[in-house]
Amino acid sequence: MRIFALLLLAVGMSGCSLLNESNSLVLHDLQLEVEPVWAIQTGELPENANVQLTPFVADDRLYVANVSGGVTAMNARDASLLWMTNLHEQLTGGPAAGGGMVLLGTIKAELIALDAEDGKTLWRSRVCSEMLAVPVITDDRILLQCIDGYVMALNRSDGQRIWSYRRLPPTLTLRGTASPLVVGNRVIAGFADGVLVSLSLEKGELEWESAIAVPRGRNDLERMVDIDGRLQAADGVIYVSSYQGRVAAVSIENGRFLWTREMSSYSGVALGDSQIFLSDDQGRIWALDRRTGATLWRQDQFSGRLVSAPAVMDRTVVVADDQGDIYWLDARDGHILAQQNITEAWDYFHYPWEDEEGDQEKPDHAITTYPVVTGERLYVRDNTGALVAFRIHAITDVTESSKP
Numbered sequence: 082m083r084i085f086a087l088l089l090l091a092v093g094m095s096g097c098s099l100l101n102e103s104n105s106l107v108l109h110d111l112q113l114e115v116e117p118v119w120a121i122q123t124g125e126l127p128e129n130a131n132v133q134l135t136p137f138v139a140d141d142r143l144y145v146a147n148v149s150g151g152v153t154a155m156n157a158r159d160a161s162l163l164w165m166t167n168l169h170e171q172l173t174g175g176p177a178a179g180g181g182m183v184l185l186g187t188i189k190a191e192l193i194a195l196d197a198e199d200g201k202t203l204w205r206s207r208v209c210s211e212m213l214a215v216p217v218i219t220d221d222r223i224l225l226q227c228i229d230g231y232v233m234a235l236n237r238s239d240g241q242r243i244w245s246y247r248r249l250p251p252t253l254t255l256r257g258t259a260s261p262l263v264v265g266n267r268v269i270a271g272f273a274d275g276v277l278v279s280l281s282l283e284k285g286e287l288e289w290e291s292a293i294a295v296p297r298g299r300n301d302l303e304r305m306v307d308i309d310g311r312l313q314a315a316d317g318v319i320y321v322s323s324y325q326g327r328v329a330a331v332s333i334e335n336g337r338f339l340w341t342r343e344m345s346s347y348s349g350v351a352l353g354d355s356q357i358f359l360s361d362d363q364g365r366i367w368a369l370d371r372r373t374g375a376t377l378w379r380q381d382q383f384s385g386r387l388v389s390a391p392a393v394m395d396r397t398v399v400v401a402d403d404q405g406d407i408y409w410l411d412a413r414d415g416h417i418l419a420q421q422n423i424t425e426a427w428d429y430f431h432y433p434w435e436d437e438e439g440d441q442e443k444p445d446h447a448i449t450t451y452p453v454v455t456g457e458r459l460y461v462r463d464n465t466g467a468l469v470a471f472r473i474h475a476i477t478d479v480t481e482s483s484k485p
Contacts, residue, residue, distance in 0.1 A: 424467075
């Protein structure tokens with residue numbers, strides 16, 4: 082029987098922040114004011130969720146799903162309700178929205194398409210297996226990846242299969258799957274064996290494959306090298322990370338490495354103007370040069386915590402952790418500018434926690450989904466289903482000339 086495991090690893094290390102010592106100005110303080118805008122309850126995530134059912138924003142609408150089958154569409158600015166439906170299915174993947182539809186994956190290996198206007202079911206389609214990742218919607222197709230190693234292309238109009246490609250997963254894997262990335266006429270996908278592939282969008286034919294990580298070790302646990310996090314593409318380059326492997330820049334054209342770094346990360350990368358940002362499996366946040374992979378800075382102050390993949394917001398990098406805390410870091414040097422706690426933000430709006438009444442077990446306010454940035458807003462959801470929107474209110478630089 083195939084075993085799937087979610088490894089929760091956090092090793093404490095001392096904090097550091099790298100600054101350019103040749104700069105004539107030394108940064109002494111950078112104050113960031115963050116304001117919670119609204120908070121709503123959206124229903125719980127799956128047990129031991131890992132970036133499952135992350136909120137999705139499209140066309141000024143925010144779509145949210147919960148484990149018991151509830152799906153909600155709301156105005157992304159003020160959280161006013163547009164529609165709500167209950168599919169009465171255990172949901173594991175999505176939501177994704179685009180082309181007038183909203184897509185959800187179920188634990189019974191079905192993909193459900195809803196009308197984005199009113200939430201009514203358009204069609205249901207059997208897929209390869211359980212889907213944990215967010216599907217991708219193109220002009221005429223849907224691309225998705227399942228936990229059994231299949232990548233599939235479906236017809237957008239009715240969910241019928243067009244093609245499929247598979248790599249057999251190892252015996253032991255992380256419980257997670259990267260979403261495919263569509264770049265031009267290519268589909269880029271990462272797999273649990275540490276391999277990144279390029280498939281033709283038209284027919285699903287293999288164009289190239291590249292081993293981002295090579296399994297090493299004496300047992301299955303040591304040999305886990307999953308590519309589970311977000312893939313990013315820019316200027317003809319794919320940026321990818323793997324667990325117990327490497328972070329790499331790969332040519333979209335032929336799969337050749339432009340640079341690699343030995344690093345373990347299962348949450349994926351985020352792109353800045355000239356940087357990539359990532360969280361490693363020890364809770365450290367890194368900024369690397371996109372051209373060379375060289376370290377620009379590293380933030381180590383989240384020891385002992387599980388940290389989300391970073392999101393880029395204005396001049397900041399945002400991460401969230403398993404304690405329900407959200408941090409805004411300076412994208413230039415990685416020092417912490419602001420911190421919010423999702424429970425405190427919830428209390429700010431005087432909403433009681435329904436599941437904290439009586440002698441019930443303490444709820445899980447860990448944040449395991451991706452922080453979602455769109456425009457001036459940040460959306461963060463914890464495992465109880467509390468969804469809070471934040472905005473940056475003001476940034477003030479305070480510097481003084483360096484002393485000899």
